[in-house]
Amino acid sequence: MKTIAVGTKNEAKVAAVRAVFGGSQWRIVPIDVPSGVSAQPLSDEETRRGAIQRAKRALEAAEAEIGIGLEGGVMNMDGQWWLCNWGALVDRNGITVAAGGARLALPPDIGAGLEAGRELGELMEEYTGRRNIRTKEGAVGVFTNGRIDRAAMFSHIVQLLVGQYELFCQNGPFTV
Numbered sequence: 471m472k473t474i475a476v477g478t479k480n481e482a483k484v485a486a487v488r489a490v491f492g493g494s495q496w497r498i499v500p501i502d503v504p505s506g507v508s509a510q511p512l513s514d515e516e517t518r519r520g521a522i523q524r525a526k527r528a529l530e531a532a533e534a535e536i537g538i539g540l541e542g543g544v545m546n547m548d549g550q551w552w553l554c555n556w557g558a559l560v561d562r563n564g565i566t567v568a569a570g571g572a573r574l575a576l577p578p579d580i581g582a583g584l585e586a587g588r589e590l591g592e593l594m595e596e597y598t599g600r601r602n603i604r605t606k607e608g609a610v611g612v613f614t615n616g617r618i619d620r621a622a623m624f625s626h627i628v629q630l631l632v633g634q635y636e637l638f639c640q641n642g643p644f645t646v
């Protein structure tokens with residue numbers, strides 16, 4: 471059986487991979503690896519880099535055929551803080567695919583907390599008065615009135631990765 475290593479044990483992220491690969495011939499192995507970026511990425515660039523590094527490290531650590539990294543972050547545009555999310559898929563032949571997901575405006579008090587150097591996960595717990603938002607519906611769930619939870623959002627990214635990867639395998643890759 472071939473293995474997909476997922477560079478996290480966060481249940482919302484692992485569920486996103488299961489939603490795409492569950493029931494297939496792939497064995498899914500969640501494995502905690504460092505993202506190599508700050509605990510709270512503050513730009514698209516840093517968030518994408520974290521996703522790629524998680525994918526590469528998970529591939530190596532689990533000796534898998536495919537590694538997937540999913541990273542949540544925030545980015546600032548025109549003074550407004552946005553939730554941003556990136557994913558990456560790597561294989562043993564050196565193909566790397568990356569894709570970005572949904573963006574969503576964060577309320578000003580969350581933005582102020584980020585500027586004070588705090589992590590979104592912690593700010594979301596304060597905002598909602600509930601624990602572990604990041605492994606459940608996520609900020610995206612809270613700020614879409616429950617319509618799109620974190621697993622659904624990341625599963626969209628995983629589909630973007632897999633679809634591009636299938637084409638790269640057929641036609642040859644371009645580098646991201």
Ligand SMILES: O=P(O)(O)OP(=O)(O)OP(=O)(O)OC[C@H]1O[C@@H](n2cnc3c(O)ncnc32)[C@H](O)[C@@H]1O
Pocket residue numbers: 477478479480483509510511540541542543589590591592594603604605607608609610611620
């Ligand atoms: O165990 P890992 O995989 O690291 O899962 P994580 O929840 O920490 O997720 P990230 O490292 O990808 O996210 C970076 C930071 O942003 C927070 N974060 C990102 N997206 C979030 C969301 O949708 N809801 C709550 N917190 C989120 C997260 O808690 C971290 O503080």
Ligand SMILES: [Mg+2]
Pocket residue numbers: 509
């Ligand atoms: Mg984290």
